[in-house]
Amino acid sequence: MAAFIIRRLFQSLIVMFFVAFVAFTMFRYVGDPVNQMVGIDTSLVQREALRERLGLNDPFIMQFGRFVLKALSGDFGISYQHKRPVTEMLLERFPATLELSLVSAIFSLLVGIPMGVYTGLHRYGWLSRFFMMFSLIGISLPTFLIGILLIFLFAVQLQWLPSFGRGTVIEIGGWRTGFLTISGLKALIMPAITLGLFQLTLIMRLVRAEMLEVLLTDYIKFARARGLSNKAIHFGHALKNTMVPVITITGLQIGSILAFAIITETVFQWPGMGLMFLQSIQNVDIPIMAAYLMMIAFFFVLINLVVDLLYYVVDPRLRVDAVKAHG
Amino acid sequence: MSVPLLQINNLSIEFNTRRGNLVAVEDISFEVAEGEIFGIVGESGAGKSLTGKAIIGLLEAPGRISGGKILLNNERIDNLPYEQMRRLRGKSIGMVFQDPLTSLNPLYTIGRQLIETIQTHTNHTATQAKNRALELLREVGIPAAEKRIDQFPHQFSGGMRQRVVIALALCVNPKLIIADEPTTALDVSIQAQILTLLKNLCRKHGTAVILITHDMGVIAETANRVAVMYAGKIAEIGPVREVVQNPQHPYAQGLMASIPVIGRKMKYLAQIDGSMPRIAERPSGCAFHPRCPHAIELCNKQIPELLNKGKTKAACLLFRNGNP
Ligand SMILES: Nc1ncnc2c1ncn2[C@@H]1O[C@H](COP(=O)(O)OP(=O)(O)OP(=O)(O)O)[C@@H](O)[C@H]1O
Ligand SMILES: [Mg+2]
Numbered sequence: 001m002a003a004f005i006i007r008r009l010f011q012s013l014i015v016m017f018f019v020a021f022v023a024f025t026m027f028r029y030v031g032d033p034v035n036q037m038v039g040i041d042t043s044l045v046q047r048e049a050l051r052e053r054l055g056l057n058d059p060f061i062m063q064f065g066r067f068v069l070k071a072l073s074g075d076f077g078i079s080y081q082h083k084r085p086v087t088e089m090l091l092e093r094f095p096a097t098l099e100l101s102l103v104s105a106i107f108s109l110l111v112g113i114p115m116g117v118y119t120g121l122h123r124y125g126w127l128s129r130f131f132m133m134f135s136l137i138g139i140s141l142p143t144f145l146i147g148i149l150l151i152f153l154f155a156v157q158l159q160w161l162p163s164f165g166r167g168t169v170i171e172i173g174g175w176r177t178g179f180l181t182i183s184g185l186k187a188l189i190m191p192a193i194t195l196g197l198f199q200l201t202l203i204m205r206l207v208r209a210e211m212l213e214v215l216l217t218d219y220i221k222f223a224r225a226r227g228l229s230n231k232a233i234h235f236g237h238a239l240k241n242t243m244v245p246v247i248t249i250t251g252l253q254i255g256s257i258l259a260f261a262i263i264t265e266t267v268f269q270w271p272g273m274g275l276m277f278l279q280s281i282q283n284v285d286i287p288i289m290a291a292y293l294m295m296i297a298f299f300f301v302l303i304n305l306v307v308d309l310l311y312y313v314v315d316p317r318l319r320v321d322a323v324k325a326h327g
Numbered sequence: 328m329s330v331p332l333l334q335i336n337n338l339s340i341e342f343n344t345r346r347g348n349l350v351a352v353e354d355i356s357f358e359v360a361e362g363e364i365f366g367i368v369g370e371s372g373a374g375k376s377l378t379g380k381a382i383i384g385l386l387e388a389p390g391r392i393s394g395g396k397i398l399l400n401n402e403r404i405d406n407l408p409y410e411q412m413r414r415l416r417g418k419s420i421g422m423v424f425q426d427p428l429t430s431l432n433p434l435y436t437i438g439r440q441l442i443e444t445i446q447t448h449t450n451h452t453a454t455q456a457k458n459r460a461l462e463l464l465r466e467v468g469i470p471a472a473e474k475r476i477d478q479f480p481h482q483f484s485g486g487m488r489q490r491v492v493i494a495l496a497l498c499v500n501p502k503l504i505i506a507d508e509p510t511t512a513l514d515v516s517i518q519a520q521i522l523t524l525l526k527n528l529c530r531k532h533g534t535a536v537i538l539i540t541h542d543m544g545v546i547a548e549t550a551n552r553v554a555v556m557y558a559g560k561i562a563e564i565g566p567v568r569e570v571v572q573n574p575q576h577p578y579a580q581g582l583m584a585s586i587p588v589i590g591r592k593m594k595y596l597a598q599i600d601g602s603m604p605r606i607a608e609r610p611s612g613c614a615f616h617p618r619c620p621h622a623i624e625l626c627n628k629q630i631p632e633l634l635n636k637g638k639t640k641a642a643c644l645l646f647r648n649g650n651p
Contacts (some may be wrong), residue, residue, distance in 0.1 A: 113441035223384055225424075226444045226495060227417030236443075237432050316479040317433060 008308055009083025012301040017068075019297035022291040024067045028056075028078075030286060033285070037080060076291035081283045086291045090273055095176050096166055097265070097272030101257045103188055106197030107252065112200040113239075123236060131204065138201030145261060147194040147267035154190060162187050164269035195264040201252045206249055212243035217241075243314050251307035255300045330401045331358040332502055332535050333382070336403075338395035340377050340386065340559075342606075349606045351390070352377050356633075359503065362441045363534045364526065366567065368543055368548035368582070370603045373556040375539045380404070381504045382537070383420050384412040399503070418448045421496035421534075425508040427489035431480035437464075437491050438476035441498060448499040463494040468524060486517035494527060500532055507539045522549055543586050547571045554578045558603055558614035560567075565639025575641040577619045613644060621645060 030256045034047050034056065051057055055066065070076070076086040115135075119128040155163035167183030169176040178184030214220060215238055262274035269275070273292060280288035311318050340352035352374040359365045367375045380386050382397055384404070397405040399419060404412065406639050416422075424430045432440060441460035445451055451459060457476070464472035467490040480488060489509065496504055506525065510518035523554065526549055538550055546553050547567060554564040563576040574580045581599035601618040604610060610617055616626035625644050633640040634647070 217428055218424055219432045221385065222422070222424055222430045222492070222495070223414075224385055225416055225422035226498075227411070227413050227415070227446055227448070228443065230441065232447070237435075239430070240434050280556070315434060316436075317481045 005309075008305055012305060013027055015301055016274060016294075016297060020071060020292060022294045024064050025289040026209075027062060027067070027286050030284075037153040043135070049077060056262065076294070077179070079280075079285055079288055081280070081285045086287045089276065089288070090291055091174075091272045092176075093271060093276050096259055096270060097258065099178060100188065100191055100195060100264070100270060100272060101254065101261055104192040104194075105199065105250070105254050105257055107192055107234060108196040108199035110204055112203030113207055113246070114241075115200075116204040117211060117234065119154055119204065119213025120208040123212070135201035135204055138197045141207075143194060143198065143263045144267050145263060146197055147190070149322075150190045150194060151267070161190055163190075191264050191268045191270055194267065195260060198260070199250075199257060202253065203246065203250065206244055207239075207246060208243055211238055214238045214241045240314070243313060247307055247310050247314065251303045251310075253293060254303055255296075258296060258299055332361045332363075332400065334396075334398040334401075334535075335378075336396045336398070338378070338381060338397065339383055339393045340374070341393035343389045343391070346487060346607070348393075350559060351606050352381070354395070355554075355556075355559075355561050356395075357554055357561065357564060359535050359537060361380060361502065362530070362533045362535055363552065364529065364538055365526065366546035366553035367537060367539045367548055367556060368541065368553060369390050369556035371541070372603055372605070375556055376507055379422070379425045379507050379537060379539055379557075382429070382503075383416055383422050383505055384424075385416075388577040406440045411618055414448075416445060416498075417501065417502050418499050419503065421501040421504045423489075423492055423504060423506040423509045426512045427485055427492050428512065430492050431488060431495075433480055436477050436479055437483070441476075441491075444495055448602040459498070460494075463498055464491070466528065467491070467494045467497075469494075485513055486521065489513060489517075489521050493521075493528065497528060497534070501534065501595070503531065503537065505537045505539070508541070509538075510545070511540070518545075525549075532563070532626075543571070543582055547586070556583060559606065560614065560642065561633060562615065562643075563639055563641040564633065569638045573637065573639075575636040575639055575646070576643050577621050577645075578615050579641070600630045613642075 010167055034051055034054070038047060038050065055063060058066075074087050076090075079086050082089065086258065115131050119131050122128050124239060140149050145242045151163045154161045162183070163189060166178045167185075167187035168181040170180045171177075220233060220238060223237050228237075257319055258274075261270075262273060262278055264270065265272045265274035266278055273295070276288065279285075280292070335355060335357050337354050337356055338348060338352060339354055342349040342351055357365070357379065367378065369375055372507055377386065377390065380390075381392055382404075384407070386392065395405075396403055399415070407415070415489060418572075431437065435443075438457065438460055441455065441463065442456040445456040445459050446453075449456070461472050461476060469475050469487060469490055475483075480491070491618065492507075504525075509525065510521050513521060522545060526605060528534070530592065540546060550567050552565065553567050553570050555562045555570065555574075555576065555629065557578050563570060563574060563579040569585075570579060571583055574583045578599070585598055599618060604614060604617075610627060612625070612627040612629055613619070613622075613631050616622040619626065623644065629644060631642045631644045633642045633646075636643075636646050
C-alpha cells in the first residue's frame with residue numbers, strides 16, 4: 001500500500017514536471033514578454049535592460065529552473081494586464097470556481113446514480129425511456145446552449161433566478177462563499193445545473209450499463225436463490241459492484257467539470273478562475289494562462305490519486321498486501 | 328404412503344420469442360422424496376437447468392412455465408406471488424450453482440454474505456448469526472473458520488469457495504437443495520471431495536438434493552434415483568442402480584455404454600452418433616428417433632409416453648403393448 005502511494009506520487013511528480021515544461025515554454029516563447037510589459041515608446045536600450053533584469057537572456061535551463069522553483073513557492077509572476085501577482089488573483093477567484101464545481105459534481109452524482117439504478121432495474125418502463133431520452137439531450141446539447149435556455153426560462157421569463165453573478169458573498173478567513181446567503185444559493189442553481197448536466201447524464205448511463213451487466217452475474221443469481229430481498233440485492237450487492245467504474249469516471253469528470261467551468265462561468269458571468277482564464281487569453285496574459293494550466297494539471301493529478309485510493313477502499317481484490325489465497 | 332417432498336406434474340417450459348413459442352421442457356413429471364438424492368442427467372440443452380430454475384422460481388424472461396404444477400409439501404409453489412416465493416428461496420429450497428469462482432460477491436467477506444442470508448430468514452441477532460456462520464463454515468470443512476470468516480472470496484481456492492457456497496445454500500436448513508452441476512468447474516481431484524461433502528451434509532440434515540449433471544458417473548455414485556432427459560423430455564426414470572446397469576430406453580443405453588469403467592478393457596469409448604436437435608428443430612414423434620438404432624416407422628409419428636418397463640419407466644414406443 002505504502003509502496004503503491006509512493007510510486008503514484010512519483011508518477012504525479014513526473015506529470016507535473018512535464019506540465020510545468022509546457023507552461024514555461026508557452027510563457028517564454030509565445031509572444032515576447034517584454035513587448036507585453038512596455039509601451040510603444042520604450043527605447044531598444046531600455047528594452048534590453050529590462051530583458052537582462054528579468055533574466056530572459058539566461059540559458060533555457062536556468063530560466064526553466066527559476067520558473068519551477070518560483071512555482072513551487074507559489075509564485076507565478078505578475079499579470080501583464082492587471083499588474084498584480086497571478087497567485088493572488090487566482091486565489092481570490094478560486095472559491096467561486098470550487099464552490100460551483102463541487103455543487104455541480106454533487107448534483108450530478110446525487111441525481112445521476114439513482115437515475116442510473118432505476119433505468120438499469122426497470123429497463124423497459126416508460127419512466128426509464130423518458131430518462132434515457134432526457135439523457136440524450138444532456139449529452140448532445142452544448143453547455144452554453146443549456147445555460148442560455150435556462151437563463152431565458154428562469155431569469156428572463158419567470159424571473160425566479162438571477163441571470164448572472166454570484167449574488168451576495170460572505171467572506172470567512174479570506175474565503176468568499178456564496179453558500180451562506182439566499183441570493184448566493186439562488187445564483188448557484190442555474191450554473192451548477194448547466195455545468196453538471198453533462199456529467200449527470202454520463203453517470204446515469206454508466207451506472208445503468210454497469211447495473212445491467214452486474215445483474216446478469218452469477219453472484220446476483222445466487223443472491224436471489226438465497227432469497228435475499230430485492231433491496232439488499234440491488235443496492236447492496238449490485239450497486240456496490242458498479243462503483244469501481246463510476247469512481248473512475250467521476251474522478252475524471254471532476255477534472256473536466258473544472259475545465260468546462262470556463263464555458264459556464266462565461267455564460268453566467270461567474271467570477272471564477274475560468275472566466276479569468278478566458279479573459280487572459282483575449283489579452284495574451286501569459287502568466288495567468290501558465291498558472292491556470294499548472295493549477296488544473298495539479299487538480300487532475302490530485303484527483304487521480306484520490307481515485308486510486310478509493311479503489312482500494314471499494315475493491316478488496318486490489319489490496320495486494322492482503323493474505324494470499326490458500327487452502 | 329406419505330406425500331413426497333416435491334412433486335412435479337406435467338411441467339412445461341416455453342420461450343415466447345418473435346419466431347413463436349419454443350417449448351424447451353415438455354410435460355415432465357417426477358417426485359423427490361424427503362432426504363432423497365435425485366439425479367437429472369442429459370446432454371447440453373436437454374432442459375436440466377431450466378427445470379431446476381423453474382422449481383426455485385428463477386426462470387428468466389422470456390422463459391416461463393406454460394403448463395403443469397410444482398408442489399412442495401403438497402402446496403403449489405409455481406404460482407406464488409413474488410414476495411412469498413422469495414421467502415421460500417433459501418429457506419425451503421436452496422440452490423448451488425456451477426461456478427464457485429463467480430457465485431460469491433467479490434466485494435463482501437464470506438462472513439457478511441453468510442450473516443446476511445441467515446438474518447434474511449431468521450430472527451437471529453448479529454452475534455447469533457455470526458456463531459451460526461462459524462458453525463456452518465466448520466461443518467463444510469473450512470479450517471480456521473474464525474479467521475476465514477472475515478476474508479474475501481478471492482482469498483479462497485475454488486474447492487474452498489464451493490464449500491462456502493454449500494454453506495450458504497444450507498445456512499437455514501432448507502428441505503431441498505438444487506445443485507446444478509456443482510462440481511463441473513472444479514478440478515477432478517476436488518470434485519469427489521465436494522460431492523462427498525454434499526452427500527454427507529444432506530444425509531445428516533435430511534435435506535433432499537436434485538443433482539443436475541452431465542456426468543452419469545457422478546449420478547451412479549451419489550444419487551438414489553435418476554431421470555435421463557433428452558430434448559426437453561424424460562426418456563427414462565428409475566432407481567440409479569437399475570438405470571445404470573439395465574437401462575431400457577435406447578438413449579439411456581447409449582449413455583450408459585459411454586461411461587468408461589475402470590478395470591474393463593475397452594478399445595473405444597462407445598458414443599451415440601449425431602447430436603441432440605436444437606429446440607426449434609425437434610423432429611416429429613420421438614425426438615430421439617433420428618439417432619436411435621432401434622427406430623421403427625411409427626417413431627416419427629407418435630410421441631411416446633413413459634411406460635413401466637422392469638423397475639424403471641421409459642418413454643419408448645418399443646415398449647408399447649408390453650413389447651418387446
Ligand atoms: N433465453 C432463452 N431463449 C431461448 N432459448 C433458451 C433460453 N435459455 C435457454 N434456452 C434453451 O433451453 C434449452 C434448455 O436449456 P438448459 O439450460 O435447461 O439446458 P441444460 O440441460 O441445463 O444444458 P447444460 O448441460 O448445457 O447446462 C436449451 O436448448 C436452450 O437453447
Ligand atoms: Mg445447465
